[in-house]
Amino acid sequence: MTARTIWLRFHPSVQLEVFDTLKQAASRTLDNYKTNSNTPQEVTLEIADLKRHVNVFEIMGPKSSQVIKGALSPVSSEKREEFLKVRLSI
Numbered sequence: 577m578t579a580r581t582i583w584l585r586f587h588p589s590v591q592l593e594v595f596d597t598l599k600q601a602a603s604r605t606l607d608n609y610k611t612n613s614n615t616p617q618e619v620t621l622e623i624a625d626l627k628r629h630v631n632v633f634e635i636m637g638p639k640s641s642q643v644i645k646g647a648l649s650p651v652s653s654e655k656r657e658e659f660l661k662v663r664l665s666i
Contacts, residue, residue: 598623
């Protein structure tokens, strides 16, 4: 099974409501999967609140891409086509 990660960012004023809604939706989805699935695959789902662990910086302006390119160093071993497209377009 392929592991996937989704990061959601939203306004802090709705943090509790969104977090509770995500937990309820995930629980219903997993219950539905378990009752309707014919395959005995194990499914793991993790919902983590990272509000005190992740810093977010918004960089805007005509030279923002130059700042990002100068600040970040891509991993030289990365060979995915999607990554190379992004790296070349900056």
